[in-house]
Amino acid sequence: MPSYDAIVIGGGTNGLAAAGRLAKAGRKVLVLEQAAVAGGGATTKDFAKGYKVSAVAHLLNLLDPRVEQGLDLKSHGLEFAATNLSTTALSPTGDYLILKGNYGETIAGTLSDADRASWAELRQKLMRFAAVLRPFKAMAPPRLGKGVGNEMMKLAGLGLKIRGLGRDDLREFMRLMLINVADVLDDELQDDRLKGAIAFDTVLGAHLGPRSPNSLLLLFNRLAGEALSIPKGGMGSVATAMSKAVQALGVEIRLNAWVQSITIADDKATGVTLKNGETLSAKTIISAINPKTTFLDLVGPRHLDTGMVSRAGNILMRGNAVKLHLALKGTPNFKGVDLKTRLVIAPSVRAVEDAFNPVKYGEFSENPVMEIVIPSAFEEGFAPKGHHVLSAIVQYAPIAMDTKARAAFLKRIMATLESYAPGIGKLVVKSELLTPEDLEKQYGFVGGNWHHGELAAEQMLFLRPFIGAAQYETAIPGLWLAGAGSHPGGGISSAAGWNAAERILKGKGRR
């Protein structure tokens, strides 16, 4: 029986990053992926004959630079079809705004001078505060314990950095930390298109509306990443490059390998059992999949104390984002908009909030808001010549949707699209709607949540995925977490995987 230093469960970008980092340090690592390709949420697929699309995530902005450089993804084939992607905030009247450069450095379109000035000031402030938070992403969350000196020093260092912003900025920072994005936008700006687009970006992938307190924190999180980009060949290219990179480092990747359970012996994690009955053993077991699945299914409650069972069970994982793919036999006309931008349909803050309301009660939005990318506009090979493929993340929909509800929601989405791109409905050759339920079934996103746990203030830092398991180490010796469910969350960032591996290598933790 082959034996490894470490077994990584889940060949998503976090699992690959963790494996790569460990392999760089000379560890013998096996990655087990249940699907036929590695990548998890970063994958490109043919969804109709001749039409390709990034199946889940379709844009890159959070990829951790440590991973990109540490694994030298460039030399393993990662190239970009577009970098520093602009965003077009669509308007039903066709009077759209284009946010250019890294998050609206300049704005093209009809916008009042007052709003231009206010936006420039607000953007700078948000960027400044986001930059202060950025270092948090590249470290294990600090513990609030006594005798954890090193981390407290790190925290104190960051505290001083924030203090270094100056008195007024520090005060403003503390006011904005847990505020809602709607109030900030209403205080500073007038233009509904601009405010709508920012509100949408803030709550994208979250179970929050723009008026929900703590929402601005998610915008900071987003802005602490990089500028938007699209990899050549779709998101699958990121996973392919990572797979190649880690394999070059000696990592073994086994596809179609479905882990049935984690073996616990003498209260230690010692290996895994696959669905086909095969058992594998290693000193270190790293779960880069959903934390709920990890604890409640793979480990099982009988190996956990009751507090931990309820903590794992209580992780909030409401996923409300739906993925839409359309194969189009022609070029959609968004009233003259440049298709080589990211298109956002979120006409106002109120529209985003109204879209959010129904999902609280398990219903879908009558007037959904969405982010659209047309990959075929950037690169050939995604659709037959003259044809296009449209990829959209649409909010909000609940996890439980029967066939009727799916059809009704798709109808509402198409009606919305039609009002921004008249005639688009007639171009549709094939459509595919991946609801939260589909994402759960196909990608293991429990609850349909793309982050394997809602990104929300009460589930960040030392609270992610739950109290006592936030530093990647778990209460079970030998079992570590490295997925998006851990700090700093998902979004094809790989940071959680990298951080976890760093932690494992340092042999840090309680024991």
Place this chain on the structure above:
Amino acid sequence: MTAYDAIIIGAGHNGLVTACYLAKAGLKVVVVEKNDWIGGAAVSRSLYPGFTYSNCSYVSSLLRPEIMRDLELPKYGLQILPYEGGAVLQQDGGYLAMYRDHDANRREFARHSKRDAEAYDRYSRDILRHCRFIRPLLMRTPPDPTSFRPRDLNELIYIGKKFFDLSETERYEMVRFWTMSISDYLDEYFEHPVIKAYLAVSAIIGTALGPMSPGSAYVLLHHYMGDVDGNIGAWGFARGGMGSITQAMSKSLAASGGEIRAGKGVDRVLVKNGRAVGVVLDGGDEIHGKLVVSNMDVKRTFLKTVEEKELPAAFVKQVKNFKIRGSSGKVNIALDGVPNFKALPKGSPCYKGDIHFTDSIERMERAYDDWKAGRWSRDPFQDTMIPTLIDPTMTPPGKHFMSCFVQYAPPKINGGEWTDKDRDEFGKTVINQIASYAPGFKDLILHMEVRTPRELEREVGLTEGNIFQGELTFDQLLFNRPVPGASQYRSPIKDLWMCGSSTHPGGGVMGAPGRNAAAEILRDLKKPLPMSDAYAVL
């Protein structure tokens, strides 16, 4: 003309508390009140012959016991009568009763869910722990985290030490609790909708948040920090209506030599060379004083009674952006008899407390969605009381006063002002809801007064009808309240102070802002403080 040591604008409870403490310290104090009566939002008013209404605030719990003792309020006639029960009436005809006894409640929970009855002990213990942490902070001036002055550093260390006195897990739990929604929090303990609905109430009262809004769990704490005679978390009626609280305060003030001038409001604060030196009353009379303390909310104070040129532009912007959206209305009713809630047994103690008609968190949240859309809730949440079942002094024998606190009512209707027609429709919605649980209710009504945020602003002076003088979200709490950099009761104008609920620790008939403001003023004047420290025990 007499010159005073201190002029207090507004004879609400916080203004009176500040006045009392300053007078006790030997200052010559005058309180100026725009209405002909005093009390602000803690008033008893006779609006129908023979009936006394608590027509704004209607129950008491938060009033700090330290203040009650320092100002000898019981001696001046204040008596708090605790509730005897409470109930949520369900749409299906059932009800959840609440009693004054934890074990009785536990048995009542068990009637609905055995699991929830078990969880209730755990829940109560956890909530109490959060209360215990926060309660002593109410009576302390928030430290300025950007300052290196010894007092601020000491206070920061005090809070830090309190935090680190908790176990590591408790520290995380605390941060988590502060940022969560009450709905998510309750889901971790309870399963039955009506139990969750009952427990979520305190998290939304007076707040422009729904039970599913993050941060609402903290608001719950805000309402749990009080007590009646040491019974933590209990609520009660002030005998004779809420005005008894401010009446007792005014008597205490008179005993210390302070004055009250009612009937004329303050038109503007007199500022000379960057210092407040007095006030100009409506009609032009001037009163001079060494310092001016405003019990009005921060918007009213700085945007309406101080000239903009006297203030730094950045501060004016901060105040303009202060969030003070009202979320509630009030319907006060004179009744010919006790309403008959068909779900409740006759003579049940549940009548003698808070009665609610919202039996699920979803209904509460949907009511909030209406607020967000700029309309009053079609299926509102109500906190309804009949105080006269415990306190017979407010009405003629056999008649009753009913107070209905109603949520949600926005400050504006679809962006426009409330009209009389809107107000009447709003009142009808409330009455219809009650009547659907109490047949014949409409026939009992002798008189009613409907108050929307518009009426609250007009009469009491609460901007946008916000009962807390500013929303209770983290961006407006502690050192952020009312605005960052001005959280220590001082304003950018020298000798102009704030003592209202716009300041830490916020609204409710608590008195803590008034007390803390007085403490800061006396510290500046280098006078001994005539007040007890917060009780540390709980």
